[in-house]
Amino acid sequence: DVADLPSVPDWLPDHLRNEGIESLYPPQAEAVEAGVTRGQNLVASIPTASGKTLIAQLAMLSAIAGGPAEDAAEADKDDERAAGGTALYIVPLRALASEKKAEFEEFEQYGLDVGVSTGNYESEGGWLASKDIVVATSEKVDSLVRNDAPWLEDLSCVVTDEVHLVDDGERGPTLEVTLAKLRRINPDMQTVALSATIGNAAELAEWLDAHLVDSDWRPIELQKGVHYGQALHLEDGSQSELPVRGNEKPTAAIVRDTLEDEGSTLVFVNSRRNAEAAARRLANTVEPFLSGEEREKLQGVASEIRDVSDTETSDDLADAVAGGAAFHHAGLAPEHRELVEDAFRDRLLKVVSATPTLAAGVNTPSRRVVVRDWRRYDGTAGGMQPLSVLEVHQMMGRAGRPGLDPYGEAVLLANSHDELDELFERYVWADPEPVRSKLAAEPALRTHLLATVASGFARSREGLLDFLDRTLYATQTTESGRLEAVVDDVLAYLQVNDFLEREGDELSATSLGHTVSRLYLDPMSAAEIIDGLREWERTAGQQDTQSPHDGREAADADGEPPGFTTASDLVSDDDGGAEEGGEERNVEDDEIPDPTAMGLYHLVSRTPDMYQLYLRSGDQEEYSMVAYEREAEFLGAMPSEYEDNRFDDWLSALKTARLLEDWASEVDEDQITERYGVGPGDIRGKVETAQWLLGAAESLASELDLAATPGVRKARTRVEHGVREELVDLAGIRGVGRKRARRLFDAGIETRADLRDADKSVVLAALRGREKTAETVLENAGHRDPSMEDVEPSDDVSYERR
Numbered sequence: 001d002v003a004d005l006p007s008v009p010d011w012l013p014d015h016l017r018n019e020g021i022e023s024l025y026p027p028q029a030e031a032v033e034a035g036v037t038r039g040q041n042l043v044a045s046i047p048t049a050s051g052k053t054l055i056a057q058l059a060m061l062s063a064i065a066g067g068p069a070e071d072a073a074e075a076d077k078d079d080e081r082a083a084g085g086t087a088l089y090i091v092p093l094r095a096l097a098s099e100k101k102a103e104f105e106e107f108e109q110y111g112l113d114v115g116v117s118t119g120n121y122e123s124e125g126g127w128l129a130s131k132d133i134v135v136a137t138s139e140k141v142d143s144l145v146r147n148d149a150p151w152l153e154d155l156s157c158v159v160t161d162e163v164h165l166v167d168d169g170e171r172g173p174t175l176e177v178t179l180a181k182l183r184r185i186n187p188d189m190q191t192v193a194l195s196a197t198i199g200n201a202a203e204l205a206e207w208l209d210a211h212l213v214d215s216d217w218r219p220i221e222l223q224k225g226v227h228y229g230q231a232l233h234l235e236d237g238s239q240s241e242l243p244v245r246g247n248e249k250p251t252a253a254i255v256r257d258t259l260e261d262e263g264s265t266l267v268f269v270n271s272r273r274n275a276e277a278a279a280r281r282l283a284n285t286v287e288p289f290l291s292g293e294e295r296e297k298l299q300g301v302a303s304e305i306r307d308v309s310d311t312e313t314s315d316d317l318a319d320a321v322a323g324g325a326a327f328h329h330a331g332l333a334p335e336h337r338e339l340v341e342d343a344f345r346d347r348l349l350k351v352v353s354a355t356p357t358l359a360a361g362v363n364t365p366s367r368r369v370v371v372r373d374w375r376r377y378d379g380t381a382g383g384m385q386p387l388s389v390l391e392v393h394q395m396m397g398r399a400g401r402p403g404l405d406p407y408g409e410a411v412l413l414a415n416s417h418d419e420l421d422e423l424f425e426r427y428v429w430a431d432p433e434p435v436r437s438k439l440a441a442e443p444a445l446r447t448h449l450l451a452t453v454a455s456g457f458a459r460s461r462e463g464l465l466d467f468l469d470r471t472l473y474a475t476q477t478t479e480s481g482r483l484e485a486v487v488d489d490v491l492a493y494l495q496v497n498d499f500l501e502r503e504g505d506e507l508s509a510t511s512l513g514h515t516v517s518r519l520y521l522d523p524m525s526a527a528e529i530i531d532g533l534r535e536w537e538r539t540a541g542q543q544d545t546q547s548p549h550d551g552r553e554a555a556d557a558d559g560e561p562p563g564f565t566t567a568s569d570l571v572s573d574d575d576g577g578a579e580e581g582g583e584e585r586n587v588e589d590d591e592i593p594d595p596t597a598m599g600l601y602h603l604v605s606r607t608p609d610m611y612q613l614y615l616r617s618g619d620q621e622e623y624s625m626v627a628y629e630r631e632a633e634f635l636g637a638m639p640s641e642y643e644d645n646r647f648d649d650w651l652s653a654l655k656t657a658r659l660l661e662d663w664a665s666e667v668d669e670d671q672i673t674e675r676y677g678v679g680p681g682d683i684r685g686k687v688e689t690a691q692w693l694l695g696a697a698e699s700l701a702s703e704l705d706l707a708a709t710p711g712v713r714k715a716r717t718r719v720e721h722g723v724r725e726e727l728v729d730l731a732g733i734r735g736v737g738r739k740r741a742r743r744l745f746d747a748g749i750e751t752r753a754d755l756r757d758a759d760k761s762v763v764l765a766a767l768r769g770r771e772k773t774a775e776t777v778l779e780n781a782g783h784r785d786p787s788m789e790d791v792e793p794s795d796d797v798s799y800e801r802r
């Protein structure tokens with residue numbers, strides 16, 4: 001019973017009862033027995049929707065209430081702090097951070113303060129120090145550690161959600177290393193890790209010195225199965241008729257069948273666009289089943305959705321919602337996601353089509369789950385790849401609403417009898433894969449070794465190996481020597497690139513190395529950027545001055561445009577030559593032309609921190625041509641066509657760079673999506689990454705005193721606002737944006753100052769008569785209009801500081 005919980009705040013039992021929680025679920029009871037409310041470390045590997053969140057809350061609330069009351073010595077120590085320190089909750093996705101924050105905010109009525117930390121990777125988040133519970137992604141926590149956030153020393157409890165993601169090649173190592181660092185900073189801290197059911201939870205527990213709760217218990221029975229032909233085939237061997245009519249799709253048939261029984265369906269698909277398309281179609285299936293009252297309420301939700309923002313996504317979502325269906329993915333505005341989740345929980349929405357984000361952390365149970373797509377596009381692996389058993393089981397776990405449904409059903413869809421068998425083998429009967437550390441890979445170690453040395457967690461090769469001994473990798477590996485070998489390779493790389501220095505046994509980060517670590521760059525990205533900028537400075541500067549000292553013929557002897565370099569010019573270069581460029585620059589800054597935006601976009605697009613666009617058939621030829629046409633703009637030498645892989649990478653980066661260039665040249669979003677075969681969310685993603693990388697390039701250029709700094713800044717602000725140079729000033733005003741900036745410019749309002757003094761009627765006309773928009777924009781520009789004297793001064797600070 002919740003009244004018997006040891007070491008929790010007094011108010012908690014009543015609070016839980018108000019939430020409808022009278023007694024603990026069996027895995028929760030096990031966790032309490034294992035001491036989760038008394039500061040014990042715990043790994044909980046239990047199915048989706050079986051109450052992991054409460055376990056996390058019990059740990060955090062008891063930790064911040066002042067730690068273990070039973071142990072007198074411990075209690076004394078804790079009393080010295082004002083409260084029991086801060087609890088940190090690590091989420092795998094930014095989209096889930098606000099979700100969790102909202103969940104924990106219900107404790108604010110008891111005087112607890114909850115904060116969420118996302119966004120910029122360069123600050124120490126000092127304001128978080130006063131919070132009792134902080135929610136953040138592992139990348140954010142990693143960057144807080146790198147920036148020496150002092151409040152991290154007051155952590156009394158850290159909870160890691162979805163800890164099985166340490167298996168992820170890209171993000172897993174960050175989580176692994178970050179947990180090791182937090183535990184090093186706070187040896188007494190309680191560590192709680194929540195995992196989906198996996199095969200090797202005991203290994204995770206061993207790694208974290210934790211008790212293990214490993215359970216298959218579910219609050220409601222789940223039947224997994226496959227739909228094929230006209231029937232549902234379930235794992236207990238039963239079959240139930242589920243006919244597909246005429247040209248109806250199987251998903252629609254399942255949704256209809258569930259509706260006839262007054263149930264709801266959650267449909268998992270493999271991309272945002274598929275989620276949107278499915279919702280549109282399934283609304284047609286749902287619509288006839290809606291009652292008059294439901295229709296009215298759904299109209300209400302639809303108009304709330306439209307009020308959030310005035311975009312195509314918002315419109316599409318509202319249209320689907322009016323028909324009783326919705327889509328859900330990480331590209332939605334948080335307000336949109338919340339409206340969708342609430343309406344689904346209130347049983348107003350009958351169908352939600354979602355990408356796997358929803359399976360990961362959001363509590364939205366439904367009678368049936370359809371896993372429509374069991375393959376997804378994976379660029380690294382090339383083509384469509386099957387989802388892992390673990391992922392599919394997590395999606396399936398959302399089936400069945402406790403207290404409402406007799407049981408849940410979760411099905412995959414088969415197109416043939418063979419596929420029916422395959423899906424049973426592959427997913428229904430299969431056990432989830434064991435989780436394996438991906439740390440012993442060069443790209444992961446490059447970043448983390450530098451950061452580990454830079455923030456002082458290790459000061460020698462031995463110290464590093466000792467630190468790595470606290471990772472999951474060390475727990476799992478039997479291959480002695482492998483990690484050491486990779487560490488040595490990586491250390492050599494970091495030294496050659498001047499990020500680390502070695503004196504005897506002593507390892508330390510150079511000033512450049514510190515910067516790279518704080519900027520949260522992959523050192524290889526930093527090296528690529530630095531080389532590119534130096535190369536530009538050396539070759540572009542040379543042409544104007546024909547600097548004789550390095551004996552090279554300047555390209556402009558042939559009358560080539562400035563910045564022209566040929567591949568053969570540079571192939572013979574060694575590192576030393578490039579390095580000298582920075583110090584021995586014997587030309588004045590102003591003689592070196594700025595690199596073009598295209599050149600810089602290409603530079604950052606070829607770093608490992610940019611997820612490049614893929615070349616489709618026909619792209620090879622097209623982008624080879626573009627590459628030769630624009631060769632003069634590249635920072636660094638283009639590889640020869642005979643170096644297949646390097647040349648193809650160069651072209652992929654070029655395709656990515658051209659998307660960025662289009663964006664920064666005011667090409668319409670619709671046109672860009674068509675031209676590159678991407679979604680609007682992808683454009684945003686590339687733009688954000690480019691902005692971050694160019695910001696980092698700017699810091700590196702100024703630290704190394706390179707001439708390209710102003711050019712980098714221009715390229716960054718252009719891509720940030722999606723405009724040509726002349727609009728940067730206007731587009732920086734809140735509420736203006738790329739389209740409105742162009743309209744204002746065309747109406748003769750060319751700068752922020754122009755707008756401040758502009759005639760309101762001119763602005764109104766330029767903004768197509770939208771009164772309210774015009775007023776907001778004028779206000780944000782600090783318009784001098786006597787009729788607006790009373791208006792609060794607008795918050796210009798964010799603009800000025802950009």
Ligand code: ADP
Binds near residue numbers: 020022024050053363
């Ligand atoms: P998980 O994080 O494991 O996927 P959640 O923690 O979101 O699952 O829990 C799923 C649902 O079960 C939530 O609505 C939660 O309020 C409810 N729940 C959790 N524990 C209990 C309990 N002991 N008794 C009743 N309901 C509970």
